[in-house]
Amino acid sequence: RKEVEQDPGPFNVPEGATVAFNCTYSNSASQSFFWYRQDCRKEPKLLMSVYSSGNEDGRFTAQLNRASQYISLLIRDSKLSDSATYLCVVNYSSYKLIFGSGTRLLVRP
Amino acid sequence: NAGVTQTPKFRILKIGQSMTLQCTQDMNHNYMYWYRQDPGMGLKLIYYSVGAGITDKGEVPNGYNVSRSTTEDFPLRLELAAPSQTSVYFCASSYQGNEQFFGPGTRLTVL
Numbered sequence: 001r002k003e004v005e006q007d008p009g010p011f012n013v014p015e016g017a018t019v020a021f022n023c024t025y026s027n028s029a030s031q032s033f034f035w036y037r038q039d040c041r042k043e044p045k046l047l048m049s050v051y052s053s054g055n056e057d058g059r060f061t062a063q064l065n066r067a068s069q070y071i072s073l074l075i076r077d078s079k080l081s082d083s084a085t086y087l088c089v090v091n092y093s094s095y096k097l098i099f100g101s102g103t104r105l106l107v108r109p
Numbered sequence: 110n111a112g113v114t115q116t117p118k119f120r121i122l123k124i125g126q127s128m129t130l131q132c133t134q135d136m137n138h139n140y141m142y143w144y145r146q147d148p149g150m151g152l153k154l155i156y157y158s159v160g161a162g163i164t165d166k167g168e169v170p171n172g173y174n175v176s177r178s179t180t181e182d183f184p185l186r187l188e189l190a191a192p193s194q195t196s197v198y199f200c201a202s203s204y205q206g207n208e209q210f211f212g213p214g215t216r217l218t219v220l
Contacts, residue, residue, distance in 0.1 A: 043211035
């Protein structure tokens with residue numbers, strides 16, 4: 001079983017739609033969690049951290065479910081500029097992150 | 110701040126050649142990392158460093174070497190390049206080992 005698993009997609013949604021991605025992780029001792037965004041042929045960039053209480057940043061909401069070992073990302077009112085690959089990232093030690101393979105999102109006009 | 114910079118941006122190598130990928134960060138981060146990303150795949154950790162003079166292997170270290178003589182620089186050395194090393198290489202740094210900041214990447218092709 002992969003340490004971090006994501007549905008590769010692509011998720012093809014119209015502008016204005018709400019879309020959600022899930023990610024599961026295998027190590028219950030994981031300490032912290034993140035969503036990164038990666039545009040085509042670019043470096044990954046931090047989108048948001050995921051806290052136990054959940055957190056929201058504008059149109060983006062991240063949730064953590066430790067009991068079921070998954071994290072989620074909800075994007076409301078999708079924009080064309082949201083088209084990218086979203087990487088689920090789990091911290092397994094004090095310095096090492098494990099990256100999922102990513103979920104690709106395509107937002108169409 | 111320039112953040113994390115990498116050179117070169119692109120490189121084509123012949124089988125058996127060697128090269129060094131440069132990575133520099135100006136954020137005074139202790140932790141630095143090298144990843145490779147193959148098309149359509151996730152990032153795989155090659156090597157990492159938790160401070161100057163300290164390096165350790167990641168998931169896919171074979172065929173690579175690193176050094177960390179200063180806080181700012183973390184070069185990755187490829188010896189005897191092979192087609193399997195064709196990939197995009199990302200360098201990253203972090204302050205306390207959590208959020209990582211990435212450089213723009215080096216696209217390497219080995220023919």
